[in-house]
Amino acid sequence: MKLSTKGRYGLRAMVDLALHYDEGYISLRHIAERQEISEGYLEQVFAMLKKEGLVRSARGAQGGYKLSYRPEDITVGMVLRALEGSLAPVDCVDGVNPSRCSRYDECVTKLIWEKMRDCLDEVVDSISLKDLILKYEK
Amino acid sequence: MKLSTKGRYGLRAMVDLALHYDEGYISLRHIAERQEISEGYLEQVFAMLKKEGLVRSARGAQGGYKLSYRPEDITVGMVLRALEGSLAPVDCVDGVNPSRCSRYDECVTKLIWEKMRDCLDEVVDSISLKDLILKYEK
DNA sequence: TTTAATTCCTAGTAAAATGATAGGATAAAT
DNA sequence: ATTTATCCTATCATTTTACTAGGAATTAAA
DSSP, rough: OOOOHHHHHHHHHHHHHHHHHOOOOOOOHHHHHTTOOOOHHHHHHHHHHHHHTTEEEEEEETEEEEESSGGGGOOOHHHHHHHHHOOOOGGOOSHHHHHOOOTTOOSSSSSHHHHHHHHHHHHSOOOOOOHHHHHHOO | OOOOHHHHHHHHHOOOOOOOGGGGBBBBHHHHHHOOOOOHHHHHHHHHHHTTTEEEEOOOOOOEEEEEOGGGOOOOOHHHHHHHHHOOOEEEEGGSOOOTTTTTOOTHHHHHHHHHHHHHHHHHTOOBBHHHHHHHOO
């Protein structure tokens, strides 16, 4: 039940972009240096974030990435789901694309998986990148 | 962020034991058949459950496993933590045995990891095996 | 117009985790 | 004795993870 580095690095990188929101495009080089993350690996993470529309990119010198929306309009949930997929603890209760096993109807344990999914969704969807930064500053 | 089969199979097996709580020792053979899980694999799962003191065993013919406590006294959290370890989404906020990275003090994202951990703990610790069964029957 | 900085794209890859299976030793009831 | 079990350790194929490598395409600036 652990997040992968995709989710962990990705959220840190998005917070980094949020902190530099008014500075135009930020290169992966700078993010990688500040966050101590492999630049090559970050490329792959950002490919996913871009595919989900959470960041925009500019190629060439002075290029880089920036948030597609304001930090207060991007939730942790949007970021984590882009990088980790659904936060459902098992596939059968994946809200979007459930893959149900043959025992689904009679399954007793799905009740708890649904509760875990719902509480995680509640937490990650209620906090934006801006919230994270503000709470940290306090 | 998915549970492994250890957690999924294990919880199902524990619910199975709870359903047969007053029938003495239940063999893995019966559980494996009812739950359609490999018996050999279940052995390894039950070794972990036993190590955590959640089940007792009896060897030999007519032997098997039974719950160490009443179904209402065993929470989903006790079972999942025995099989999956801490439910913290990252190691640095593991309540029992945290392994903190060098950036821990300045980390903005740990705020969300703590919230995710707390809400998961809240959910799994508030529901017992008996609760699961009763809710299912309704 | 060259150069440097950058994203973009695909492939490869070592290490770890996962989800088992295999084979026997030990114990107890019948 | 025989059968039914747990117990214990080793092995193994597959998948996932967390990268690295190498270059193509694009753009700003010197």
